[in-house]
Amino acid sequence: MEKYYYQLQWPNDGLYFTCYVTESMNYHYHWHAYDYELQIVLNGKKEFNRGKEHFYMGKDDVVLINPNTGHASFSTTLNTMTLVVRFSADAFQTLLKKGTLFSFDSCHTSRETCQEPRYRRIRYYATGLLTSAADGGPYSHLYAKGCAELLMASLLQDFAPQVTVASLGHNESQRKLIQQVTDYMEDHYKEKITLEDLAVFSGYNRTYFSTLFKNMTGTNFYDYLMRVRMKYAVFDLTETDKNLTEIALSNGFSDLKSFNKRFIDLFECTPNEYRQNIFGKHVQHSLDRKLISVDNPLVSETLKEYLSL
Helix, strand or coil: CCECEEEEEEHHHCEEEEEEEEECCCCCCECCCCEEEEEEEEECEEEEEECCEEEEEECCCEEEECCCCCEEEEECCCCCEEEEEEEEHHHHHHHCCCCEEEECCCCECCCCCCCCHHHHHHHHHHHHHHHHHHHCCCCHHHHHHHHHHHHHHHHHHHHCCEEEECCCCCCHHHHHHHHHHHHHHHHHCCCCCCHHHHHHHHCCCHHHHHHHHHHHHCCCHHHHHHHHHHHHHHHHHHHCCCCHHHHHHHCCCCCHHHHHHHHHHHHCCCHHHHHHHHCCCCCCCCCCCEECECCCHHHHHHHHHHCCC
């Protein structure tokens, strides 16, 4: 069954695009050294970190991540699906001096702004890029390129980007360190992990490491660890018949009470209510990124809505 995932390239123009639709409960911190990433929520809700910024995103919300900017998301509802468009900074190479980048810090919606014409245009061109790639007709590649270029033009025209120095090598050792730390947390989330443990692991003192982690990931150590643990706990709720105490203790929570409290804070229902509500329904069967089928009705309806501009 075909999934929404396409790679489109026009090397002579420096255009390298990847677009896909994904559903995931995962909370992974990552960045792209030389790519922009546009995310549009098609359905559901999620928390999103972009650098030091924290957003609550729902349907129609848009956010653009600049190159070399750490970001992560955590879905708080089932069937949270996102259209992702990634493209190389080479797309703007003819408009900039060597060693500089456009920074689109203002490109993110709120509930008050998500229906502004500029964001409707962004959704329109991103959807046109995706659907033309999916179509595969004799002129689809030409239409896709047009959408890609109009998407870039809209970003430039509507979001007044700042020109910044391309710090692609700046703090590379710190980025690698934070990646090693988050990988360690993924591997040891079931165990007791303290800030002091990670400071020793990093080779920095506790205060410096705490500040560095917050600056690089957009969240503090404890909240990040809690979300990693919650990711696996949600998987156990949907995919196993373990009781709630087993789930709490096997995923690093100190007891059922603390697990219940954290779960309610994130999902606005108890773990048991969540399990009952999703029983027998469409659930995520993998902890990896999940690509969405082109015949998914929720996605199809939303894409048609965006193309009605």
